[in-house]
Amino acid sequence: MAKRIDVSGLTAYYGSHKAIDDISMTVEPRSVTAFIGPSGCGKSTFLRTLNRMHEVTPGGRVEGKVLLDDEDLYGHGIDPVSVRREVGMVFQRPNPFPTMSIFDNVAAGLRLNGSYKKSELADVVEKSLKGANLWNEVKDRLNKPGSGLSGGQQQRLCIARAIAVEPNVLLMDEPCSALDPISTLAIEDLIGELKERFTIVIVTHNMQQAARVSDRTAFFNLSAVGQPGKLIEIDETERIFSNPSVQATEDYISGRFG
Amino acid sequence: MSNAVIADKPRSTLRGARLPKWAPYAIAAGSLAVGIGISLAAGLHSNIQWGLIAAVLFVVGTYVIAARVEGPRQAKDRIATSLVWVAFLLAVIPLVSLVWSTISRGVKVLDIYFLTHSMGLIADSEPGGGIYHAIIGSLEQVGLATVIAAPIGVLTAIYLVEYGRGNLARAVTFFVDVMTGIPSIVAGLFILSIMLMFEMQPFGFAGSMALAILMMPVVVRSTEEMLKLVPNELREASLALGVPKWRTILKVVLPTSLGGITTGIMLAVARIAGETAPVLLLVWGNSLINSNPFEGAQQSLPLYIYQQYANSAGSGAAYDRAWAASLTLIAFVMILNLVARGIARWKAPKTGR
């Protein structure tokens, strides 16, 4: 069940440092939204506010609203742990649990949440690995450590781990930046399949990737180093790349930035 | 023209003259011989003197020869290498001689009988007897101390690394630092003062408490270091799956660092296993078997060694027993270390394919 995200007036701080300022946008369900923008403009920070991971950082603080199908994630009495079960995340660097086997890595979310039936576990693992296009490569060595896979396989393992808990939204922070073109393609194809079931937000520095995989693209920028990042515009990917309404977006996309 | 160049064969700038592989050994042997020669000639009798002369000759000789043959940069390289070797030997010699003398003197009376009998009614100056009561005492006291100190230490470290912010964490860190510096006799006196307040007689568990005080900061420090080594990405990966923080710590952070934590605890155990002062104050020593750590004086291995030396008025039998007990103690610590290494290797995050 993909869900819609409605962000309004979101500001995030690291201690006293304001990292992003007053961001409002809507992320449509069953679609891929790409975030692009220069380094340090707060893409990762914003992404992490969407599943309340921002406050895990010491000093991390958020103001504003994030509605997930009309429920405010930052509302009173909302449990961040439950939020993270609904909004999954894939990180820039593949980070499988080193003490666990491939099987256990995928099962980790269910096991650690304590909400699973033993008989279903193997099915869920198989389904998730298939969903992440990894099943054929690892089905013979499910009991081998996950850290023994190649980088691209590890990243797909992390995606399998994230989708095994059936989140409504999947956040991906530069999921391909450490991967070769072939693994990247595999993951891009995967994103195309996953958007049938999930709402996907992806941060990328690769314009072609944003153009290839996303339906909508958001461009972030910051006026100067040390200033908070701002959302410049969000629109259909096609329009952003052909005919953006803000000059800065066009400059950035065509490489005339700075 | 080009032929001439080839015929000339200019010396490669990448390849210089090298000393042969065996050169360092030859220089070492030479300096040893010269060192002994000088000592004999000068009538020096101490082993230390000719050893030091040989060491100095070795370092200087390496430098001079390498400088002449290979050039100054390689000579500096060689002098660093030879200094490391000399330092290594200097560090190893006392260790080897300690192990050697303990083994050679310890095996004299070390047998099954020795390990399974107490001193009973044997006077300290007579031959016979054994260390069964001391082994029992040591195991119980150290075991109880570990049962107290290891969980508290690990939990404290978890608090400091995973939760600790602000003043409380800083205060805890400060007190752990202070505790690290407490001399063992002071820990013993502290427990003794409490015992005197309640008019208690010496017993094994009192010693355990003093040992626990000594052990706790070591466990906290080593566990802290191990937990800090766990990459933050793993914690975030787990949290992002919707796993609560305490479960993340229990199921992801601790398993990842379990090997290191166990090693740290084992090393802390090894450290307190040899403590004598607090045991002397609080447990007193006993030549009979007392396997109840909560009542009555007990024996312990380090205390036994001390008492064999102190109370036997130079009897050879007592000295032999002391050495045999030392050997047992060292073996105990070694076994603990091996076990720790085994666990560390077994539990280490797997990287194989």
Ligand SMILES: Nc1ncnc2c1ncn2[C@@H]1O[C@H](COP(=O)(O)OP(=O)(O)OP(=O)(O)O)[C@@H](O)[C@H]1O
């Ligand atoms: N843990 C942190 N503590 C303090 N400041 C931080 C922290 N992480 C990020 N920042 C600051 O927040 C701002 C935004 O960082 P963020 O990582 O969100 O940028 P980004 O757009 O993801 O950059 P990149 O494209 O390089 O990943 C930067 O100014 C950065 O210095």
Ligand SMILES: [Mg+2]
């Ligand atoms: Mg980033």
